[in-house]
Amino acid sequence: MKPVNFDYYAPSSVDEALDTLAELGYDGKVLAGGQSLIAAMNFRMARPSALVDLNNVPELSYVKPTEDGGLAIGTMTRVFDVEHSAEVIKRFPLLIEVSKYIAHPQIRRRGTFGGAIAHADPAGQLPSISVLMNMQALIKSKGEERWVDGQDLIIGPFMTVIEPHEMLAELVLKPWPARTGSNYVQVSRQSGGYAQSAVASIVTLDENERCKDARMVLMSVGEVPILSQKAGEILVGNAPTREAIEEVAELAVTTEIDPATDLHATADYRRSITRVLVVRSLTEAVERAKRGG
Amino acid sequence: MTEKYFGKPIKRLEDKFMLTGNVKYVDDIEVPGQLHAAFLRSDYAHARILKIDASEALKRPGVVAVYTADDFGDFWKPGPLQVPPPTAIPGSQFNARTLVPIAKDKIRYSGEVLAVVIAESRYIAEDAFDDIIVDVDPLPAVVDLEKGWENTSVLVHDDLPSNMAALVKQEVGNYEEAKKNADVVISKRMLIEHVAAAAMENRGFIASWDERNQEMTIWAGTQSPLTIRGSVSRALGLAESQIHVITPYIGGGFGPKVMTSLADDVLLPWISKQLKRPIKWIEDRRENFLATTSERDQVHHCEIALKKDGTILGFKDVFYHNTGAYDSYGMTVPLNTQTHTISNYRIPNFYSEIRMVFTNQMVVTPVRGAGRSEGIFAMERMVDFAAKELGISPIELRKKNLLRVDELPLNTGVIGQDFVVNILDSGDYLGNYEKCLEVIDYEKFRKEIQPKARKEGKRVGIGVVAFTEGTAVGPYEGCRITVSTSGKVTMTSGYSTQGQAHQTVFAQIIADQLNVKIEDVRVITGDTNQFAWGAGTFASRGAALVGAATYLAAQKVRAKIFSTASKKLEVPEDELELCEGSVCVKGQPETTIPLGTLAALANPMRGVVEPGVEPGLEATAYYGPPHGSTGCGAMGVIVSIDEETCKPVIERMVMVDDCGTMINPLIVDGQLQGGISMGIGNTLYERLVYDENGQLVTASFMDYLMPLATDMPKKLDIVHNHAESSLKVNPLGIKGVGEAGAIPPGPAIVQALEDAFQDTKLEILESNLSPSQIYEYLKKA
Amino acid sequence: MSNKLFPITVTVNGVEYKREVEARLLLSDFLRHDLGLLGTHVGCEHGICGACTILFDGGAVRSCLIFAVQANGHEIRTVESLGTPENLHPLQQSFHEKHALQCGFCTPGFLMTLVPFLEENPHPSDDEIREAIDGNICRCTGYEKIVEAVQDAAAKNSQAK
Structure with a gap:
């Protein structure tokens, strides 16, 4: 299990990286943390002809507060550093909660925040969270840049709107209003393993504990992370009662997901646990919102 | 016997070297001039081979040789039956179809070897897979056991009438009669799923032919070094004395490393002899899943x-x-x-x-x-x-x-x-x-x-x-114990070790029997030049069989120690006792003679042993239950x-x-x-x-x-x-x-x-x- | 594709090495076969088993999922940097005393995962230890004695302070 050879570029700045990507076009591939890519290369399932390694570009690694109270996270920030960032802990406890489910500690040490999102693994936690939080993705290419909504970034399994000559440079996380609670739950066979189903949710309540906003993403039950419409439709404007949450679960499972049967779970099982996880996740998010987030 | 060590929770002697990265597993052995082997394995589980063309691979820089089944000529043949058929059981039927080292004509499992690439590095050897053209005619596969047994339209072995490998019936009493007297009879069908041994270290094999000395040295991560020595000897027509199999430290066995007659242990010695270069193959995890037994x-x-x-x-x-x-x-x-x-x-x-x-x-x-x-x-x-x-x-x-x-x-x-x-x-x-x-x-x-x-x-x-x-x-295991003139004791056995603490537990037996410090006992396992008899490490038999043989050999050495000391000191044996590392006279603790000195004396020419008596403070023993x-x-x-x-x-x-x-x-x-x-x-x-x-x-x-x-x-x-x-x-x-x-x-x-x-x-x-x-x-x- | 060699300078266990490597050479292979540091073991080459865990700029990572060329300018520690047979590191000593290793193949990876873990968590619970080593597979011990060894090392460390 040894990788094929490839041309290797180690730019030291974003501009140099973008020049290299522009030059390579379809032959180039960005190497971020490499924790999925290098494993696939060792199996020779991935055979990129050239890698542009961003590990020598320090300007891509940061967690910075934004003026509106949100955060900007550089694409090469290690998951470990996001997990341990005081700025993140303060604003987005969901990211801390989800991090401990991402593979194992050694992978999080090396794996990057942006790399995981751009990899768009349907079973990956961070791609789902980027959809849920609608993180604003800054995509750069030589002399150009564009912003894409997190919910529009992923277009298929392992597929995003990012072109070969482009790179995901930064993710901007908008601040949450007061009385916002969040939660991530998953069922996986083992710690650090792929989830057979996972649900993350963010709920904002008004002063009267009615639901002002409710977002929910369903993971590992379709080819891409599924942003539920039902959570918003049913909960917003109403009290998030047990009955209402159960209705969301019922509708989400019957109308929004399309789980597959694989080695580890039948489609039916996935539906069954998704229903359970939706209830658990929304209930907990509501509780946390009531406690002030 | 004084039981200073036996039965006690003695901490392992091997640990301090393993903990610090100071032991060698098979991939840690680097033989000067070594080349690397990689096996191109079949993607199909069942297929007829129409053509394998490896000629392009030879043109790749760094590739030294490529072999397909045809290149082995008469050397290619089905391997030995490693374990005999159940002839002891009356009426048993057994169709022996033994493993072939590399597929010829027909592929019978996914992962079966189709070609061997020898290159300057493993990376290059794997690159060469892309150059090899494999043309096959795929066949339906036999996967389900019950259907495979009944259905004769798809045969794993075309020369057999069915997929029956064996049929063995054993009966005690008379079940059908007993059933007639039963109040309740329950029938169920149950599945026992397929699992891997998945030792953390994959398998590995190095063959190094020394043309000048006409000797083959093999390092193998195996549970059965003596089986490999025997099979390589037969296959290459060499005396067993020309083959030296060494098992270095092994990262877990759990069974499958007992299997031989695979591509590595059959083909690599032959290739090493042809190329006159050491050949190293280290299995990767994918290969371990596909083509190591389970x-x-x-x-x-x-x-x-x-x-x-x-x-x-x-x-x-x-x-x-x-x-x-x-x-x-x-x-x-x-x-x-x-x-x-x-x-x-x-x-x-x-x-x-x-x-x-x-x-x-x-x-x-x-x-x-x-x-x-x-x-x-x-x-x-x-x-x-x-x-x-x-x-x-x-x-x-x-x-x-x-x-x-x-x-x-x-x-x-x-x-x-x-x-x-x-x-x-x-x-x-x-x-x-x-x-x-x-x-x-x-x-x-x-x-x-x-x-x-x-x-x-x-x-x-x-x-x-x-x-x-x-x-x-059974059948048996054995060992030899030798006291050196330095007073240090060595035990060698044909058994091999995959983490079971043999270096400690056998030393515990010897240290008590000979009353020496446990640190002064060195246990060598799995080196065919040190000890050449035994069956292998399997079936939870090391402590019982090698342990018993160790005890018996130690008893013999102990007897030699006393007889030698008795002659030297001119004191009857029953007045002697073992003090730590020496023999002393009971009641006269100042009269002692170190075991090392006795070892030097236990020599018919210059010592105290009569001509005709086996020299040395050394003994071999076997135990078979x-x-x-x-x-x-x-x-x-x-x-x-x-x-x-x-x-x-x-x-x-x-x-x-x-x-x-x-x-x-x-x-x-x-x-x-x-x-x-x-x-x-x-x-x-x-x-x-x-x-x-x-x-x-x-x-x-x-x-x-x-x-x-x-x-x-x-x-x-x-x-x-x-x-x-x-x-x-x-x-x-x-x-x-x-x-x-x-x-x-x-x-x-x-x-x-x-x-x-x-x-x-x-x-x-x-x-x-x-x-x-x-x-x-x-x-x- | 190029077989170009890249010059790299890497500090491993405090020693600076200058070598030339192919881009695709895995760091695990580089440490083992180019530098002869054989204590780092390779068990799966897809980042699950943890046998190849090393410290990269102080953090525990898989050396099979990093190219050697990426180590240029970085500092690496392997199991060889801990103790010697004559003078074991306290965690190695606890592994010895508690019989936390059998075949020893996975052990260097466990040690390199646990050394920084214990620095960050000097008084871990059993559950925390188990979570910390879930990225390391041991087929021999059933993990029981590894957990005991970590507790032993943690206890001795707090006594010493």
Whole structure:
């Protein structure tokens, strides 16, 4: 299990990286943390002809507060550093909660925040969270840049709107209003393993504990992370009662997901646990919102 | 004998080197001038080879040679039958189709070798796979055991009329007659899933032909160095003295590393001789999944006949056993299954039929548990089903039928893997079981814990099973012990070591017998130039057989020490005693003579030994038991399960084990804990899955789930319950313990899961369960 | 594709090495076969088993999922940097005393995962230890004695302070 050879570029700045990507076009591939890519290369399932390694570009690694109270996270920030960032802990406890489910500690040490999102693994936690939080993705290419909504970034399994000559440079996380609670739950066979189903949710309540906003993403039950419409439709404007949450679960499972049967779970099982996880996740998010987030 | 070391929790002598990265595993050996081999393996499980063209690969820089089956000429032939057929069993049928080292004409399993690339590096060798053109005509694959047995339209071996590898029937008493007197007869079909050994170190092999000295040196991560020496000698027409097999440190064995006649050990010595260069091959994890042997995979059709009061009248088991594409390793696994099925209980009438099936999969050979797990699973499950049917508690039904102390030794009448009739020699089966109930506090669980949990809406269940572990089978093992003139002692054996602490436990025996410091004893295993007799490391037989041989050889050396000292000091032997590292005269502690000095004197020319007497403070001894020794015990487990997600958690596990005398309890506990983790893995996580085309779809640790630290029981207790009778089974009263831990977790966990849902009709009929499968079972319940 | 060699300077266990490597050479292979540091073991080459765990700028990572060329300018520690047979590191000593290793193949990876873990968590619970080692597979021990060894090392460390 040894990788094929490839041309290797180690730019030291974003501009140099973008020049290299522009030059390579379809032959180039960005190497971020490499924790999925290098494993696939060792199996020779991935055979990129050239890698542009961003590990020598320090300007891509940061967690910075934004003026509106949100955060900007550089694409090469290690998951470990996001997990341990005081700025993140303060604003987005969901990211801390989800991090401990991402593979194992050694992978999080090396794996990057942006790399995981751009990899768009349907079973990956961070791609789902980027959809849920609608993180604003800054995509750069030589002399150009564009912003894409997190919910529009992923277009298929392992597929995003990012072109070969482009790179995901930064993710901007908008601040949450007061009385916002969040939660991530998953069922996986083992710690650090792929989830057979996972649900993350963010709920904002008004002063009267009615639901002002409710977002929910369903993971590992379709080819891409599924942003539920039902959570918003049913909960917003109403009290998030047990009955209402159960209705969301019922509708989400019957109308929004399309789980597959694989080695580890039948489609039916996935539906069954998704229903359970939706209830658990929304209930907990509501509780946390009531406690002030 | 002074027992300073024997029986004590002595810390391992090998540790400090292993902990600091100062030992060499096979990939750590770098032979000057070595080339690297990589095997191009088939993507198809079953196909006719039309053409393999490797000519382009030779043009790639760094590629030195490429071989396909045709390039080996007459050297290509099916390998030896490593384990003989069951001719000892009357009426048995066995079709020997032995492993070929590289596919010729036909591919019979996915992962079978099609070409060998020799290159300057492993990276380049793998690159060359892209240059090799393989043209095949794919065939339907034999994957399902029962269909494969019945269906003769697709044949793994075209020259056989069916896919039958073997058919073996053993009967004790008369099951059909017994059934007529039964009040209840229960029939079930059960699956035992396919699992990998998955040692953390993959296999590896280095062959280095020395043209000048006409000698072949081989480093191999093998459990059977002497088998390799013999087979290379036969294949290359060399004297065994020209072949030196060294097993360096080995990163775990668990069974499959006993298998030989594979591409590496057959082809690489030949290639090394051709190219006159050392050739190194290090298996990668994908290859290990695809093409290293694995085990389990049986389908049992069981029937149990009982009286209303729970007395078992008879048991019938017709089971299909997957041998893979070839059956070089004979029938060790299914014969173990056959003997273990009736190894616990009083079963006056027993019928067991092995239907061993050729499939388009890699060969099946023993993996820790090795057929025993399957037999115990089948029987324990059937007892549970009988208990439900009869309305008797599974505990009481077991207690009623478990063999009593005074019923042993018992000749079961079933011939086992060592081709002698299985003797249940010793132990207190019922006592083990009762001990287990006591330690896990069965009564309290039933009366307090479980009802309380149910009231809180939680599901918890308990399972308590009995098991045996056939160990310490023959034929024999041996060793040689030598005292050096420095006073240091060396023991060498043909056995090889994969982490079982042989360097410590054999040293413990010797240090006590010769009264030397344990640090002064050096144990060498698995080097054919040091000791050239023995069978190999398998079937939990090291401590019992090599241990006994060590004890016997040490006795002989001890006698030589006394006779030499007696002559030198002119003192009768009975007035001498061993002081640490020397001999002294009783009552005159100042009159001593160091063992090193005696070793120098033990020489007929210059010493005190008469001409004609064997020189040296050295002795060789062998030990071969008439039959194996049966370890035994019980396991209890408490499982909680989230009813909504069907995820089980092992809250508590108790294992009661009787392995006879323990040389070192620390090592015994380590063996049991390791075995238990494998048993838990086999039950809740690990599963080799082949699709209908014979493709292994779990060829990585992403899909083949190994048990992790958080998957282990929240609380685990190991209780040693050694019966008097167990301590007399061989010179040191030792039974093996290597496989015990892996055997009972399956039936215990499954029983506990059913117990957690006792208000439903949940009935589990397989040995491996994901939460999803539990969910599907519950839907039916 | 190029077989170009890249010059790299890497500090491993305090020693600076200058070598030339192919881009695709895995760091695990580089450490083992180019530098001869054989204590780092290779068990799966897809980042699951943890046998190849090393410290990269102080953090525990898989050396099979990093190219050697990426180590240029970085600092690496392997098991060889802990103790010697004559003078074991306290965690190695606890592994020895508690029988936390059998075949020893996975052990260097466990040690390199646990050394920084214990620095960050000097008083871990059993559950925390188990979570910390879930990225390391051991087929021999069933993990029981590894957990005991970590607790032993933690206890001795707090006594020493």
